[in-house]
Amino acid sequence: MQPEIRIANRREDYVSRDVTARGSFGERAAVLAIGARRVAVTGLSASLTDALGQRYGDSVSTTGDVATADVIVRAEAADADSFHDVPAGNFEYQMALDTTRADGVVELAGLAFCATLTGAIGELLIGDPVLAVQAIENTARALLALHLPRTGSVMLHSGCVAVEGGAVLYPGHSGAGKSTLSKLAHDAGLRVLGDEIHILDADGTVHGTPFSGDLGNEITHRVNEKVIAFVDLAQSDDEGLRPLSRGKMFATALAGSPIVNRVAALAEELEDVLFAALSTAPSHQLRFRPGAHVWPMIAEALATRDR
Numbered sequence: 001m002q003p004e005i006r007i008a009n010r011r012e013d014y015v016s017r018d019v020t021a022r023g024s025f026g027e028r029a030a031v032l033a034i035g036a037r038r039v040a041v042t043g044l045s046a047s048l049t050d051a052l053g054q055r056y057g058d059s060v061s062t063t064g065d066v067a068t069a070d071v072i073v074r075a076e077a078a079d080a081d082s083f084h085d086v087p088a089g090n091f092e093y094q095m096a097l098d099t100t101r102a103d104g105v106v107e108l109a110g111l112a113f114c115a116t117l118t119g120a121i122g123e124l125l126i127g128d129p130v131l132a133v134q135a136i137e138n139t140a141r142a143l144l145a146l147h148l149p150r151t152g153s154v155m156l157h158s159g160c161v162a163v164e165g166g167a168v169l170y171p172g173h174s175g176a177g178k179s180t181l182s183k184l185a186h187d188a189g190l191r192v193l194g195d196e197i198h199i200l201d202a203d204g205t206v207h208g209t210p211f212s213g214d215l216g217n218e219i220t221h222r223v224n225e226k227v228i229a230f231v232d233l234a235q236s237d238d239e240g241l242r243p244l245s246r247g248k249m250f251a252t253a254l255a256g257s258p259i260v261n262r263v264a265a266l267a268e269e270l271e272d273v274l275f276a277a278l279s280t281a282p283s284h285q286l287r288f289r290p291g292a293h294v295w296p297m298i299a300e301a302l303a304t305r306d307r
Contacts, residue, residue: 011096013084014109019125020079025132031064032056032140035199035207036224037148039140040069043076051133059210070151071120071143073136078125083112095138099263106263108142115139120147141197141211145259149269152202154277157256160193160206161185161295166228167193168298169206170286171256177233179214181286181294188295192219200227202273204280227281229302236287241297249283250274 024043030052032039041052053060066072098107106117112128113135122143126132145155158171159178172178182195196213198206207224232244232252253274260266288294 011098011107011109011114014096014111015084015114015127016082019082019114021125022077022079024074024076025126025129028062029066031061031066031069032210033059033061034140034144034209034211037071037144037153037199038064038069039144040064040066040072041136041140042066042072042074048075048129048132052136055133055137056210071122071140071147073115073122073124073139073143075124075126075132075136077129078114078127080112080127082125083114083127095142097142097259097262104265106142106146106259108139110135110138113138115142117143117146137211142259145257146263146266148199149260149266149273152273154200154253154257154260154270154273156198156200156253157196157258158198158200159195160198160208160225162191162193162223162225163228163299163302165302166281167206167225168229168231168302169198169200169227170231170233171253172233173255177235177288180235181233181288182213182215182219184293185295186215188293190295193223193225194219200273200277202276204277227277229281229298230278230283231298232283232285234285234287235289237289238287239289239294239297240287241284241294242287244283244285246275246278246283248285249278253278 025048026045028044028049029042030049096109108115112131113126115122115124122139124139126135148154156171158169159182160167160169179195182192186192193208195215197209197211200206204227205224206227212219230249260270
């Protein structure tokens with residue numbers, strides 16, 4: 001009999017309530033460029049700074065001004081005994097997220113880390129240096145996702161491809177087909193801006209980020225483009241690109257706005273940004289089969305959109 005797979009998604013799955021901090025890893029700092037935004041990470045050792053550089057390449061600077069960053073992650077080492085061993089093979093890992101605190105502080109926890117997010121500051125405790133880079137990424141993404149709607153932008157789980165005249169952006173949850181469609185675009189010779197996370201401004205400008213999915217280094221993320229079409233993905237036995245109402249596209253984009261879509265206090269700002277951005281370009285639903293030649297169909301539809 002196969003063992004039962006349990007989802008680890010509660011803080012107590014990962015960490016004790018009382019976590020013992022042991023101080024910073026070092027005195028170094030790094031600034032990570034995420035679209036047009038900057039995330040500063042402090043309390044780093046030389047080895048952690050190097051590890052961030054290896055993971056994110058020229059998106060990381062060790063000479064950037066921490067004080068001018070949009071958000072700051074303060075990293076500290078913590079007692080490894082404060083964190084629980086989650087058995088591999090019996091769990092599906094999901095970050096634990098608590099947005100219910102009356103003071104507005106958001107709590108985050110995952111494998112060998114926990115964080116408290118307050119405004120533009122994230123206090124991160126790491127129990128295993130081997131997992132530190134992933135802990136920093138998870139915290140930086142969550143902190144920035146919460147910050148962006150206050151400044152007229154939103155983080156989206158999405159794929160994005162540059163086409164003539166701008167970009168096609170396709171939000172979607174895990175398994176919706178973002179990586180599949182991005183791979184098809186790459187194989188067709190198109191420029192893929194990303195297959196995992198983007199930042200979308202209220203004026204319809206989309207920014208690439210260094211957070212990639214299956215395509216990894218094949219993406220061109222250090223760019224921004226105007227969105228000329230929003231596309232909802234539906235894997236199906238039939239194919240076609242059809243108009244989609246802005247309301248249905250809004251529902252897809254809202255579901256694809258990580259972390260912030262669970263914070264009631266930011267609902268109005270998030271909705272305002274999404275409605276504004278979606279009003280800048282038409283929405284479509286793409287029904288496609290894996291391996292199908294969908295990009296010629298999309299290009300033809302876009303070429304005739306103003307006729």
